[in-house]
Amino acid sequence: MKTFYDFHLHWYPGYQIDRFGERLQEVTRNYSSVVGVVYDTELVDCWNDFLIATQFLPLKNVESSDSRFYGEMEEDGTRIVFYRGVQAVSEENVELLVIGEVPDTGPLEKMVSVALSIGSAVLLPWGFGKWRGKRGQLILREFRQSRPRLFPSDSANRPNRGGGKAFLAGVFAKLPGCYRLDGSDPLPMENDEIFSFTLGMEGPEPQDFPEDAASFAERLPQLASELKSVEGRRVGRESVSRQVRLRKNGLALQPPHIPTVPGTSDAGDIESATDRYARRFSGSVGMFFLDRQAELTLKLAELERFPKGEVLDIGGGHTQLAPHFLEKGCSVSIFASDDSCRKRPDRILGAWNYRFATGDLLHLPYPDNSFEVVTLFRLVPHETDWEALIEEAARVSRNTVILDYPDIRSFNVFSRMLFLVKKAVEKDTRDYELFTRKKIAAAMEEAGLRDLRWRPQFFLPMALYRMVGSGRFAKILESFFNTLGLTQLFGSPVIVGGRKKASE
Missing domain, CATH: 3.20.20 (TIM Barrel)
Incomplete structure (x- = not known):
């Protein structure tokens, strides 16, 4: 038998x-x-x-x-x-x-x-x-x-x-x-x-x-x-x-989004803290994306102005920015929605090199003006009450708040078609909301932030570069578009930094 x-x-x-x-x-x-x-x-x-x-x-x-x-x-x-x-x-x-x-x-x-x-x-x-x-x-x-x-x-x-x-x-x-x-x-x-x-x-x-x-x-x-x-x-x-x-x-393997209780966060950082999400930034193309993001963010942070270098990375379980702040000698805290979000930081940063806390992203357990720099990455497009998220980040910041968002003044104007491209390449990409600069500026100014500085990242959609699979090709092409001024006009995602009104 x-x-x-x-x-x-x-x-x-x-x-x-x-x-x-x-x-x-x-x-x-x-x-x-x-x-x-x-x-x-x-x-x-x-x-x-x-x-x-x-x-x-x-x-x-x-x-x-x-x-x-x-x-x-x-x-x-x-x-x-x-x-x-x-x-x-x-x-x-x-x-x-x-x-x-x-x-x-x-x-x-x-x-x-x-x-x-x-x-x-x-x-x-x-x-x-x-x-x-x-x-x-x-x-x-x-x-x-x-x-x-x-x-x-x-x-x-x-x-x-x-x-x-x-x-x-x-x-x-x-x-x-x-x-x-x-x-x-x-x-x-x-x-x-x-x-x-x-x-x-x-x-x-x-x-x-x-x-x-x-x-x-x-x-x-x-x-x-x-x-x-x-x-x-x-x-x-x-x-x-x-x-x-x-x-x-294909069958929907991720559960549908369930609206949260009004006044609480949607906890969008849990997904971005997974190894599965991190693989979207693997290879030479992913390295190019992350290097560009870190370069622009560190310039906006102006760490030379803040000798203490206390940084709060809200939803930072993705560890895309924390390693760069640590290299600059900053004291880094990561605040996340769930304990599962610390797996990557513990492995990549070492649990002894940073502070970690969890809770509702819209109600941070820190006093006003606790950190020199506060960052919000991979969060704003996935948060229903994103204005409250920005307001809370501004509350705990002494000086600077930096965030990213997908701008509609870009190839994102074809967002539904591009979402299908992203899904074909990334398989489990999340849907997201698009924003205008006017809308983001209004929310940041309402939160007490001024001197807004806008740094668009890429002229062509990131999904297209992932399809090509060459970081060198992406770098050359984006350098060309940046020289022509197209990235500044129509680039996305956009990184924007704002200073607290009391910060001088």
Whole structure:
């Protein structure tokens, strides 16, 4: 008797357990046991949702834990086992399927090394467009090192027939001889639960199944040597068609915005403090964006005027500015909506190098005039009562308030069309409000700020530079537009700094 393994499963909101159950029963007709690995993602707790759904499968002798599910089909006793994994993403935007303890986000090389050193198994799954170019070379470099518990993983989304096979495979076809652990990889689309088990591995029936995911990871090197891939016919046009459908009709993985109680913050900084959000600024293009932002912000801060250098970064869990202020010798405080927002600052800055506090962004727990400089980045467009946010920032500032916002006097005038471009490139981008300079100026002046200085950042939309993927190209082009004066007239996002009226 044989066992079927699917090493790449997800359970997304909207999936139907009866449809999944029908697909599972089709597989059990040919196998005495079925094993799958269900991966949580950054946006979805797939495992716990999956455990709830399995209550409606025709199973007996069910046992479940934090990392393993076991049951037997009522009809024929076929053993069904699922293990929990986590889909992580490196700074280079390469996906890792981790079975066992998950490493912190970082460069691919470091994440793989740390995961393997703590006994986890790592699968690097084929990705649409991600196994080519520089990322493809990074992946190839990892597999050139002979290490147990590191496996390539084919996906049922990759064509293995037809004209698109070689092009879409990327470096997958160049991998040295190492054992693969393949899986179906159902996508967050309606009815895609039936895509489960369309690709996998088969091998001899094991005597027993490990009791948890960590033990399963430990057994994988030996198990992989006994498995062979079970492939269907997949052609290039089907692969491309699935990606088009995903981008047009993918399931909404983020919960809808729920209005907060009037007078309290929308807590938009929680999203911008995630590693997922930070990956929008990875690579040479992201570095160019952040360097430009820091350059303009530090000039507006005029730190030479303030020897104490006390800076409050409201919603600064993104750590885009705090490192630069620390380098200048400033005393940095970050105020955020939730404790989860300190993960990146603790890792990047060191918990001992800055102060952190949480609460309502519209009601800061500081006396008036507590800080020389107060910054508000990645916040104003995502806050319903943004005028109150600016007013509160001005209250606790002794001298300067600096914020950024998307200006409608730019390519943002085509915001709805550009939002679709951003979503195609960034996948989980947030919607946002646009502003005029007059509107921002009125709010800042009402808050007691004067001498407003406007610093537009980029003439062309950031999403377009991300599509090109070259920081050098972006820098050259933006320098040209800046020389012509187009950036000052029509650039966005805009950084604006204002001084307190009492500040001289």
